[in-house]
Amino acid sequence: MNSPGLSIPLDELAARYGGDVRRRANTIPLASERWATVEANESDWGVGAFCHHEGAVLLVREGNEWLQPGGICEPNETPEQGARRELREETGVEAVIEDLAAISTQTFVDESDPSKRFEFRFATFLATTTDPTTSADPGLDGEGIDEVAWMEQVPENAFERDLLVDLFRSVVE
Numbered sequence: 001m002n003s004p005g006l007s008i009p010l011d012e013l014a015a016r017y018g019g020d021v022r023r024r025a026n027t028i029p030l031a032s033e034r035w036a037t038v039e040a041n042e043s044d045w046g047v048g049a050f051c052h053h054e055g056a057v058l059l060v061r062e063g064n065e066w067l068q069p070g071g072i073c074e075p076n077e078t079p080e081q082g083a084r085r086e087l088r089e090e091t092g093v094e095a096v097i098e099d100l101a102a103i104s105t106q107t108f109v110d111e112s113d114p115s116k117r118f119e120f121r122f123a124t125f126l127a128t129t130t131d132p133t134t135s136a137d138p139g140l141d142g143e144g145i146d147e148v149a150w151m152e153q154v155p156e157n158a159f160e161r162d163l164l165v166d167l168f169r170s171v172v173e
Contacts, residue, residue, distance in 0.1 A: 010103055013079065013123060022102035024163055027109055035110040044120055046072055047079050049087040050164070051095050051127040052172045056150040058129075059158065060090050060138060063146065066158040068124065083125040091148045092135025095127035101167055104160060124163070126171060 014021040048070020051058040059066045069090040073082035080097045087095055102124040110116035132150060139145030154164045 010105075010121065014100065014103060017100040021100050022163070022166065023105075024102060024160075025105040025107075027107045029109050029111045032110055032112045035108070035112075035116065044118075046070055046120065046122045047082040047086060048122060048124050049083045049095060049097070049127040050101055050124050050167050050171070051087055051091075051093060051129060052168075053129050053132045053150065055172055056132075056152050057154070057164070057168055057172055058087075058091055058093060058132075058134070059149060059151050059155070059164075060145045061147040061149070062144050064157055066151070066155045067160075068164065070122065070124075079123050080125060083123070083127065087127060090139050090143065090145055092133065092138065093129050094131065095129040098126040098128060100124075101126045101171075102163055104163065124167070126167075 014023075048068045049058075050068050058069065060069050061067075069087045070083065071086045071090075073079060074085070077085070079100075084095060084097060087093055100123060104122045104124070106120045106122065108118045108120060134148045134150075138148040154161060154168050158164050
C-alpha cells in the first residue's frame with residue numbers, strides 16, 4: 001500500500017528536484033522480533049530530513065543505532081511537509097527543506113525466513129535551520145527515540161551510514 005503523501009513514482013519525485021538525486025538500494029536482514037514491526041507497516045514509503053547547521057548534522061538515536069529523523073507521510077501531506085513534520089516531532093527543530101538528496105530502496109528480509117521480504121522506499125530531504133535548539137523530550141510517545149544530537153561526524157553505528165557519510169561530505173564539510 002502506498003502512503004497517501006507519496007503515491008507518485010520514484011522518477012517523478014526525483015524530477016521535481018532536477019533529477020540529480022542519489023539512488024541507493026540494499027537488502028537489510030532483520031531479526032524475527034524486528035521483522036514483526038516491518039511486516040505491520042501500513043506504507044511502503046517514508047520520508048526523512050538530513051538537517052544540517054554550522055558543520056553538524058542532526059540525528060536521533062533509537063537503542064544503539066543513530067538515524068536521520070523521519071517516518072511515514074500522513075494523509076494529504078506532501079513529502080516535503082512530511083519530512084519537516086517528522087523532523088519537528090522527533091527533534092523539536094523547525095527547518096526549511098532545501099532539496100531532495102536521495103531515494104533509498106530497502107528490501108527488509110526476515111533472517112529466520114528469507115522468503116519474507118518487504119520493499120520500502122525512503123526519500124531523504126536536505127534541510128537547514130536557524131535555531132538548532134532540540135527538544136528535551138524527543139519524539140512522540142511510543143516512538144522509542146532515546147536521544148537527539150548534533151553530530152560533527154557520522155557515528156559508526158548509524159543506519160544507512162554510507163549514505164549519511166556521503167551527504168555529510170557533500171553538504172556539511
